Amino acid sequence: MSMNKNSIFGWASFLMFLVGAALVLLGVLKYKDHSIGFSVTGIGFFFISWVFNALKGRV
16 A cells, blocks of 8 residues: 555644544543633644645645
């Protein structure tokens, strides 16, 4: 399986989306006293994932 830069950006955006979702869910469900920090960090991961997805095919 050869991975070109488009597939690497795709996998990176998918994995960052999963990490962002995990952080948001941890903040909401488990660590309620630190939910703001977890949620802001998770949303940051969502935005970086979106940028990686937008870069597919352009770099």
